[in-house]
Amino acid sequence: MPTIVLRGLIFTGTTSIENGSVVVDQSTGMIVDAGKKGDVNEPNDSKVIEVPGSTILPGLIDAHIHFFGSKRYDLLEWLTTPETLVALRSVADARKLLRAGFTAVRDLGSKAAPHLKRAEAEGLFDGPRIVQAAKSLAQTGGDDDIPLLPLKIAEELSYSYYCDGPWECRKAVRKVIRDGGDLIKVYSSGSMAQGTKVRRQFTLEELEAIVDEAGAAGMKVASHAYGEVALTNSVRAGVHSIEHGIGLTQDIVKEMRSQGIFYVPTLSAYLAAKTRVTEERAKLINKHLTEDIELAKQAGVKIVSGTDYVGCDTEPHGENYHEIVNLAKYIGNQEALIAATSRAAECLGLEKSGMVKAGYEADLVVVKGNPMEDTNNLAPSHILHVIRRGKLYTVNGQS
Ligand SMILES: [Zn+2]
Secondary structure, rough: OOOHHHEEEEEEOOEEEEEEEEEEEEOEEEEEEEEEEHOOOOOOOOEEEEEEEEEEEOEEEEEEEEOOOOOOHHHHHHHHOOOOHHHHHHHHHHHHHHHHOOEEEEEOOOOOOOHHHHHOOOOOOOOOEEEEOOOEOOOOOOOOOOOOOOOHHHEEEOEEEEOOHHHHHHHHHHHHHOOOOOEEEEEEEEOOOOOEEEEEOOOHHHHHHHHHHHHHHHOOOEEEEOOHHHHHHHHHOOOOEEEEEOOOOOOHHHHHHHHHOEOOOOHHHHOOOOOOOOOOOHHHHHHHHHHHHHHHHOOOOOOOOOOOOOOOOOOOOOOOHHHHHHHHHOOHHHHHHHHHOOHHHHOOOOOOOOOOOOOOOOOOEEEEOOOOHHHHHHHHEEEEEEEEEOEEEEOOOOO
């Protein structure tokens, strides 16, 4: 079997191993052995990669992105960019993500994602593994519904299925299943994309119908939730992850902890340059960047790294390591690395991923420097090699 041996400092996905060795079977794309160099059986004819001062990690995971294939942070542009152009730009974005060390991403609402996932799985382009929600679920008149357009046209252009009442919500879940979605993304509240105020969207009854219908198909639900009402409804309905989670309270984080609900705070999206910044938005975001994350950390909620980048100029795919750097400021370097590897894999339902461990998939990245000391060592300029499906991509290193 053709094998690659990586030698150096390992971050396993939870902890570190000095003088480690990882053996990758290129034909199966699996890790055959990993651990302390002396304990690992390195086949004689392996290709050996050993870069002094580098670190071997599980491939990075961004648990919240959108393949929008648009240049600007602008709702109308997201809805109206021709689908062919979205696809071509998204392929370029997927390549950038892989070369930036990201071997898996979760797309939480886009028109292109189910098709991109299929094309990537067919090996048509080099990119990360794509877990995706297909179109999101939103209420009529939600934040991605442009009121100036006739409803029929808005619905046709939207990256969400509009649904109202429990039975329409169940039907929308069934449409996502038909589209090939891996999970359901629901807008339990509005967002600040249009500069609107924080209001709950969907009722508890609607959210319960969505979670129940998704569950019947073995699918999880990711809930975009701003504000106490939307957060409380989401937690009560039993969603799998809270996205953004602006306005957390003690009661909500306690409930998230006891139900094992993942938390993706998407700090980077709020730190990215935005137009239409209102005073109210600034206040909410300041609280999010300080209190929300602290509450979640103190309660022991499972925090996961996700940028909410859409691929536009101010949120470019390929720069997604920013979330790990931002998280590290609040939860520390090691926890931030866990949030972007083993825990993110758990959130995405990737059972044999996110760890440098025998029997796991060889989705790996080798970076210059030690990200446990400084997470900025995950920047694209530090990526030496990426392995995905057993294939070696040499980015900045020497092959
Ligand atoms: Zn999003």
